[in-house]
Amino acid sequence: MTVECKNCPLRQKECFQPFSPQELSFTQGFKSGELSVDAGTTIQIEGSETPHLYTVLSGMGVRYKTLENGRRQVINFILPGDFVGLQAGVMGVAGHSVEATTPMVLCTFRRSDLWRLFQNHPGRAYDLVWLAASEEAFLGQSLVTVGQRKGLERVSWALLKLFDRLKHLGLAKGNRVPLPYRQQDVADALGLSLVHTNKTLGVLRSRHVARWSDGELQILDRETLQGYALVEEEDVGQRPLI
């Protein structure tokens, strides 16, 4: 099966990244199995062997690193269509953990099949580079946000990013999207304390800008939220980089 990719002007077909995850032509001749997990399951543990790579077919989760002092940095939020495992550290030893926050279905690939894939399918290799570069670009944005912006800006940025990603996946109903995370997850992603994140969310709620409760995010005043988030137009992570 070959599908059109709306996001990749350079190579108009067989491009990898998120549209309908089920359509991933990438899986041809590479997929090794499927994996279903419950909410709360840790799919990958920091420092453990990871012979597999994954794409997320459904469900959501977080990718994070834990520190010596017990604190935690959420690297990014894992949504359907995301590719997981490329970032894994030295020779398949993961440098981070991945945890499901909802039930998830994953498509698994064997890491050891990767080299064969490169030799036989240059297009897929190209896609992987693009993926890795997208990821890198997103992390760059996170770094800017965490490093240079204040609490309100960070929280607004995160909500907006998540909203748009989920909308892009077709999960938005009007101005609402499902957001099955805890406030702690967002706090850990933004380098803020839970308490301060909570208060900031309270501010956004009281100003009728955004409301997030019961696992559902609602954007009430996108204009203002964007103002807080100081968001750039460029929507990295959805388009090809090379």
Place this chain on the structure above:
Amino acid sequence: MTVECKNCPLRQKECFQPFSPQELSFTQGFKSGELSVDAGTTIQIEGSETPHLYTVLSGMGVRYKTLENGRRQVINFILPGDFVGLQAGVMGVAGHSVEATTPMVLCTFRRSDLWRLFQNHPGRAYDLVWLAASEEAFLGQSLVTVGQRKGLERVSWALLKLFDRLKHLGLAKGNRVPLPYRQQDVADALGLSLVHTNKTLGVLRSRHVARWSDGELQILDRETLQGYALVEEEDVGQRPLI
């Protein structure tokens, strides 16, 4: 020319990343020219077209993003052997700037040659994925540091990282390495103010842990510095990821 790569156990030859930059077998059939620039030159400007990719043959610089409010986030420090431009945004429009802090010599590649390279040289494609993943892993570490650690820890971490990278490049003379950056650069990389970074450096100096002046960094008490930096053993960025 084919060289041994000390860092890549999986494919023992023709692997890309930093050893002696001059040996980059990668350049075969891909290199399109060389570029020499003075200290202070901006090689790449955020938002501008970037038809080229680079490897650094000599000299140092910074890669950064500028914000609406004038602040700046240094994404990483560019050292000899580094590959620049893969991260560039949509269709060759850079999402960040690159500036030389010393005179630099760069090896240039045409972005448009990339696709051909993938088709003809799967090994190089493999290297590129590895590179991108390394970069991504490093950014993950930065994010953890900036998001979760305090000033002293951040500064210590940065000094240690830079020291080790430069040492790995063979630029260390005993416990000294050249470090041609301004304090502002480090501050911007760590999400700290210049003043606070300065004071923290003062602390390290007065405690006889590390001294940085006149473009030269000196580690006086590595043990203690590592303690501050809370550094993990894993040295991502020097080893293959897939």
Place this chain on the structure above:
DNA sequence: TCCGGCTATGTCGTAGTTTAATTCGCGAAA
């Protein structure tokens, strides 16, 4: 000699952390 960029250091205000107490579900046990 003056000027501009970088480093150094002191004071003070504040954004954000820490700790803790309260509340609100919600599922399991009684």
Place this chain on the structure above:
DNA sequence: TTTCGCGAATTAAACTACGACATAGCCGGA
């Protein structure tokens, strides 16, 4: 049904790490 227990959200109060501002010293270049 009520009760208990647990995890998450919420709010308040005390503390602190860090930023903003100001000032001074240093050095190289015009």
